[in-house]
Amino acid sequence: MSQKPANTDLPSQREVLNALSPFVTELTQRHLDSRKLWMPSDLLPAHEQTDAEHDADMQKLRERARGLPDSVRVAVALNLLTEEGLPHFHRLIAIYMGYEGAWATWNNMWTAEEDRHGCILRDYVRDARIFDMRALEQLQYEYIEAGFNPQWQDDPYRLLAYTSLQEKATQTAHANAGRIAGQYDPLLQRILAHISADESRHYAFYRDAFAEVLKQDSNRALAALAAVAPALAMPGHTIAGYAQMSEVERRAGIYGPREYLKLVEDLVRHWTIDKLTGLSSVGRAAQDKLMQLPTRLARIAEYVESKAHTRSFSFDFIYQRAFEMAVGTR
Ligand SMILES: [Fe+2]
Numbered sequence: 001m002s003q004k005p006a007n008t009d010l011p012s013q014r015e016v017l018n019a020l021s022p023f024v025t026e027l028t029q030r031h032l033d034s035r036k037l038w039m040p041s042d043l044l045p046a047h048e049q050t051d052a053e054h055d056a057d058m059q060k061l062r063e064r065a066r067g068l069p070d071s072v073r074v075a076v077a078l079n080l081l082t083e084e085g086l087p088h089f090h091r092l093i094a095i096y097m098g099y100e101g102a103w104a105t106w107n108n109m110w111t112a113e114e115d116r117h118g119c120i121l122r123d124y125v126r127d128a129r130i131f132d133m134r135a136l137e138q139l140q141y142e143y144i145e146a147g148f149n150p151q152w153q154d155d156p157y158r159l160l161a162y163t164s165l166q167e168k169a170t171q172t173a174h175a176n177a178g179r180i181a182g183q184y185d186p187l188l189q190r191i192l193a194h195i196s197a198d199e200s201r202h203y204a205f206y207r208d209a210f211a212e213v214l215k216q217d218s219n220r221a222l223a224a225l226a227a228v229a230p231a232l233a234m235p236g237h238t239i240a241g242y243a244q245m246s247e248v249e250r251r252a253g254i255y256g257p258r259e260y261l262k263l264v265e266d267l268v269r270h271w272t273i274d275k276l277t278g279l280s281s282v283g284r285a286a287q288d289k290l291m292q293l294p295t296r297l298a299r300i301a302e303y304v305e306s307k308a309h310t311r312s313f314s315f316d317f318i319y320q321r322a323f324e325m326a327v328g329t330r
């Protein structure tokens, strides 16, 4: 990983990150102090002994869930799949940040937290009976089987840039899906709010860790961010139906290029990318690219929106029911 650059006195990226260990331990502690650890069964109880009250609650849950529009179901499926990509991300963080030390401690704790997200969403969709479960499971299988090897060129800074953006993206997608789902089932909104609150704290960790890297190793950090931020590849983006599911989420106003643009703008501002000085030519080129990125992303969002016309979708996991969506409709 991250070989020492030839003919320079620069430490490798991995050495810079290892030197940040005390800071990472601090950020991890801040995270632990601010979280309230919940378990999936706090939100969706499952006792050995069920009683009439529990059965009645399940019945009511299914009745409420029956009202969920297909577009919202698709968003829940996509959010669930994204969470179930956890093996890919745990592996990548372990490879890039190591198996021991402060980063590994964070990775293991983070993985334990993330694992609950896939669990609770799966518990919900199963209890609520909103999918053809076998079709969904088949998709999840393909998503994991597809593997995920992003082009990060052995650069752990790219991983950190990616996770900063990705945590904010998932936070946004869960929060927006929850806001819409709440009109039909407040329990689903509560579940998505719990997940989204976790993602906010994860985001704060990666954002602040990367801020420190930007301070200590500006040129290479900027270059890594400029390589990753123009487009976030997702595991399984090539599997059948993935692009259509993303399109449904975009049309529902849950997550798409607009939301990505906003989070990139927020991060560029938060990291005060424009104020970094004393850069090399590589660092300056990356800084320029990043400062122009919001305009570029806005053009992409406009282009995608300009092509939007009413379109019909159907997915195996909702029994191939066809439904139509214009933009901004549910
Ligand atoms: Fe998550």
Ligand SMILES: [Fe+2]
Pocket: 114, 167, 170, 198, 199, 202, 203
């Ligand atoms: Fe997260």
